[in-house]
Amino acid sequence: MDSLGNTIRKLREDKELPLRTVAAFLDIDQAILSKIERGHRNPTREQVVKLAAYFKVKENDLLVAWLSDKLLYEVEDEDMALKALQVAEEKVKYITKNKKK
Amino acid sequence: MDSLGNTIRKLREDKELPLRTVAAFLDIDQAILSKIERGHRNPTREQVVKLAAYFKVKENDLLVAWLSDKLLYEVEDEDMALKALQVAEEKVKYITKNKKK
DNA sequence: TATAAATTTGACAAATTATGTCAAAACACA
DNA sequence: TGTGTTTTGACATAATTTGTCAAATTTATA
Numbered sequence: 494m495d496s497l498g499n500t501i502r503k504l505r506e507d508k509e510l511p512l513r514t515v516a517a518f519l520d521i522d523q524a525i526l527s528k529i530e531r532g533h534r535n536p537t538r539e540q541v542v543k544l545a546a547y548f549k550v551k552e553n554d555l556l557v558a559w560l561s562d563k564l565l566y567e568v569e570d571e572d573m574a575l576k577a578l579q580v581a582e583e584k585v586k587y588i589t590k591n592k593k594k
Numbered sequence: 595m596d597s598l599g600n601t602i603r604k605l606r607e608d609k610e611l612p613l614r615t616v617a618a619f620l621d622i623d624q625a626i627l628s629k630i631e632r633g634h635r636n637p638t639r640e641q642v643v644k645l646a647a648y649f650k651v652k653e654n655d656l657l658v659a660w661l662s663d664k665l666l667y668e669v670e671d672e673d674m675a676l677k678a679l680q681v682a683e684e685k686v687k688y689i690t691k692n693k694k695k
Numbered sequence: 696t697a698t699a700a701a702t703t704t705g706a707c708a709a710a711t712t713a714t715g716t717c718a719a720a721a722c723a724c725a
Numbered sequence: 726t727g728t729g730t731t732t733t734g735a736c737a738t739a740a741t742t743t744g745t746c747a748a749a750t751t752t753a754t755a
Binding site for chain 4: 523531
C-alpha cells in the first residue's frame with residue numbers, strides 16, 4: 494500500500510522529471526512538492542486533480558488516496574480511530590440511501 | 595442514530611438545565627452551545643470530554659460520535675466518500691498491526 | 696395578553712491551522 | 726570540485742475555526 498506521496502514520486506521519477514518541472518506545472522514552489530512526496534504536507538484537492546491529469550492516471554484513484562490520507566490524519570493518535578471510521582461509514586451509507594429516494 | 599448535538603441536547607434537557615448553565619461550565623458563550631446542539635458547529639475535543647464528565651456518560655461514546663462527525667464533514671460532497679473511508683480503515687488496521695510488534 | 700426567560704441568529708473579532716515563498720544546507724555524481 | 730537536484734526550516738500570507746456580542750425570535754407562564 495503506497496502512500497500518495499510515494500505514488501507521485503514514482504510517477505515523477507519514471508518520467509525522469511525534476512521537482513522543479515512538476516512544481517512549475519502545479520504553480521507552487523518545489524519545496525512544497527518535495528514535502529508532499531515525502532508525506533510532510535498534504536496536497537490540496539486541486540493539486541491532486543492536476544497531478545492526475547499531468548501523469549495521465551485515474552483522477553479518482555489519486556483522490557481516494559488523498560482523501561483517505563486526510564481521514565487518517567484526522568484520526569491519528571485516537572484510540573477509537575477504527576470505531577469512528579466505521580461509524581462514519583454507517584452514517585455515509587445512511588445518508589446515501591436517503592438521497593437516492 | 596442520534597447526532598452528537600442531539601445527544602447533548604437530550605442530556606441537558608433531561609436535567610432541565612438552560613444553555614447558559616452548561617455553556618458556563620464549558621466556559622463558552624451559550625450561542626456556541628446552541629449551535630453545537632443544533633449541529634451548526636462542531637464542539638472541540640476538549641468540550642466533548644468535559645460534557646461527558648458533566649453528564650456522567652461514557653467519554654468514549656461521545657468521542658466516537660464526535661470524531662465520526664468530523665470524518666463525515668471531511669468527506670461530504672465527495673463521491674468517493676465511502677471508498678476513502680474504507681481505504682482509511684485499511685490503513686489504520688495496517689498501522690495498528692505494525693505498532694503492536 | 697404581557698413579560699420574563701431561554702434560545703437562535705448573524706455580524707464581527709481573535710486564534711489557529713494550512714498553504715506558500717525563500718534561501719541556505721545537504722545530497723548526488725560526473 | 727562544480728553543477729544540478731532535493732531537503733529543510735524560518736518566516737509570510739491566506740483560510741478556517743472558534744469565539745463574543747447584541748439583537749431577534751421563541752417559549753413559558755403570570
